[in-house]
Amino acid sequence: xxxxxxxxxxxxxxVTEFLPISSTAHLFLVPWLFGWEDPGLAFTMAVHxxxxxxxxxxxxxxxxxYGLAGIGLHFPRGAHKEQVAVARxxxxxxxxxxxxxxxxGALLEEAIDTTFRSPILMASMLIAVSGVMWLAEAYAARAAxxxxxxxxxxxxxxxxxxxxxxxxxxxxxxxxxxxxxxxFRGMTREASARFTFLLSTPIIAGASxxxxxxxxxxxxxxxxxxxxxxxxxxxxxxxxxVIAFLxxxxxxxxxxxxxxxxxxxxxxxxxxAYLQMGPAR
Numbered sequence: 001x002x003x004x005x006x007x008x009x010x011x012x013x014x015v016t017e018f019l020p021i022s023s024t025a026h027l028f029l030v031p032w033l034f035g036w037e038d039p040g041l042a043f044t045m046a047v048h049x050x051x052x053x054x055x056x057x058x059x060x061x062x063x064x065x066y067g068l069a070g071i072g073l074h075f076p077r078g079a080h081k082e083q084v085a086v087a088r089x090x091x092x093x094x095x096x097x098x099x100x101x102x103x104x105g106a107l108l109e110e111a112i113d114t115t116f117r118s119p120i121l122m123a124s125m126l127i128a129v130s131g132v133m134w135l136a137e138a139y140a141a142r143a144a145x146x147x148x149x150x151x152x153x154x155x156x157x158x159x160x161x162x163x164x165x166x167x168x169x170x171x172x173x174x175x176x177x178x179x180x181x182x183x184f185r186g187m188t189r190e191a192s193a194r195f196t197f198l199l200s201t202p203i204i205a206g207a208s209x210x211x212x213x214x215x216x217x218x219x220x221x222x223x224x225x226x227x228x229x230x231x232x233x234x235x236x237x238x239x240x241x242v243i244a245f246l247x248x249x250x251x252x253x254x255x256x257x258x259x260x261x262x263x264x265x266x267x268x269x270x271x272x273a274y275l276q277m278g279p280a281r
Contacts, residue, residue, distance in 0.1 A: 001037070001039060001040075001043065001224060001227045002227065003226065003227050003230055005036055005039075005227075006043070006227035006228070006230050006231040006234075007230060007231070007234055008030070009027065009030060009031070009039055009043070009047065009231065010046075010047050010050065010230070010231040010232075010234035010235040010238070011234060011235075011238050012026050012027060012030050013026075013027055013047040013048075013050070013051060013231075013235050013239075014047070014050065014051060014054065014234070014235040014236075014237075014238035014239040014242055015238060015242055016173075017051045017174075017175075017235075017239060017242075018051075018054075018055075018175055018197065018239060018242045018243050018246055019175065019242060019246060019258065020133065020173045020175045020176030020177075020179060020255060020258045020262075021126075021173055021176065021258055021261060021262055021265070022122070022125070022126060022170065022171050022172060022173040022176070022262075023173075023174075024122075024170040024171070025122040025123075025125070025126060025170045025171040025173075027039075027044070027047075028117060028119075028122065028170065029119060029122065029269060032119065033272070041211055041214060041215060042215055042224070042228055043227075043228060043231060044211060045208060045211035045212055045215060046228040046229070046231045046232040046235075047231050047232065047235040048204060048207055048208040048211060049208050049232050049235075049236075050231065050232040050233065050234065050235025050236040050239060051204060051235050051236070051239045052201070052204045052205055052208050053232075053236040053239075054235070054236045054237075054238075054239030054240040054242075054243060055197055055200060055201050055204065055239065055243065056201060057236075057240060058197070058240055058243045058244065059197065059198055059201070062198065063198075063201070065079075065087045066087050066088075066090050066091040066094065066198075067091060069084050069085075069087035069088040069091060070087070070088055070091030070092060070095075072088075075087075086150045089152075090149075090150070090152065093152055093153075093154060093156075093157035094157070094198055094199055094202070096154060096157050096158060096161065097157040097158060097160055097161030097164070097199050098161060098199065098202045098203065099161065100158070100161045100162045100164065100165040101161060101164040101165040101167070101168065101203050102202075102203070102206065103165070104165035104168055105165075105168055105203075105206075105207075108168060112168055112170075116168075116169055116170050117170065119269055119272075119273045120270070120273055121169070121170065121171060122170045122171035122269065123171065123265075123266040123267075123269035123270045123273065124171065124266070124270075125169055125170065125171025125172050125266075126171045126262045126263070126265055126266035126269070127262065127263055127266035127267070129171070129172050129173060129176055129177060129180075129262065130258075130259045130262040130263050130266070132177065132180050133176060133179075133180055133255050133258065133259050133262075134256075134259055135180075136179075136180035136181075136183040136184055136255070137183070137254050137255055137256065137259075139183060139184055140183045140186075140189070143186060145186030145187075146186075146188050147185070147186045147187045147188065147191065148187075148188065148191050149187075149191040149194055149195055151187075152187075152195065155185075156182070156185045156187070157195075157199075159181050159184075159185060160178050160181045160182055160185070160192075160195060160196070160199060161199065162181075163177045163178045163180065163181035164177070164178050164196075164199060164200070164203065171266075173262075174196070174200055174203075175193065175196050175197070175200070175246075176255075176258065176262075178192070178195075178196040178199065178200075179192040179193050179196055179250075179255070180192075182195060182196070188250075189250035189251075189254070189255070190247055190250045190251045192250075193246055193247055193250050194247060197243060197247075
């Protein structure tokens with residue numbers, strides 16, 4: 001893999017991991033459309049490490065507060081008891097919300113790596129979930145609810161966590177479907193996105209660790225290592241920027257631009273797949 005391809009694919013991973021447009025679909029479809037070779041497991045691990053670094057760095061303070069409060073410590077020292085109680089509750093809600101995707105990932109691992117990796121399926125999910133996003137936006141506008149992150153309940157966490165499990169199907173988008181779940185629960189767009197990113201951290205970490213274990217006996221060629229390092233750095237920097245952008249964007253804007261993009265991209269992929277008489281090999 002060339003440095004150029006590594007940079008392009010790392011940017012694709014970083015942008016699509018956090019925007020509601022499906023990273024798995026894009027990371028598979030970009031090489032397919034340009035005729036590039038499959039980047040392989042090592043590259044996938046590299047960009048996962050990069051996006052993991054991005055979300056950890058952006059939410060480092062939040063994870064410190066939630067994690068330390070979750071194990072019973074009073075942090076920060078000057079915080080009120082109510083603030084620490086909220087942080088403790090949020091930590092355990094994040095733990096509970098992680099379970100559905102972790103279980104689904106273990107049960108569907110083989111299908112995720114084989115059956116689900118079809119351009120037709122990805123395109124169909126891009127379009128189908130855009131409909132869910134439109135319904136979520138319509139519901140949010142009609143209900144006029146604006147629940148903040150600290151109002152989250154266990155039921156909210158489990159529902160959003162279940163939505164994250166559905167995102168294992170390529171084309172769904174983890175951020176897209178989980179933000180929708182938050183909107184259906186009356187949360188603000190920004191609060192839904194913030195919880196989505198926090199909830200994604202353990203899953204991205206688990207996926208990165210799994211791929212790292214799978215690579216423990218694989219010897220990388222010396223000329224490929226620089227490309228993987230560049231990919232990890234690029235995905236980390238770009239991912240951090242995208243997280244900051246989306247949280248600010250959703251404070252005043254809707255998901256509609258992403259809905260239009262998903263429908264257009266899905267339609268183009270279906271057309272290309274039809275013209276090529278089936279999915280790419």
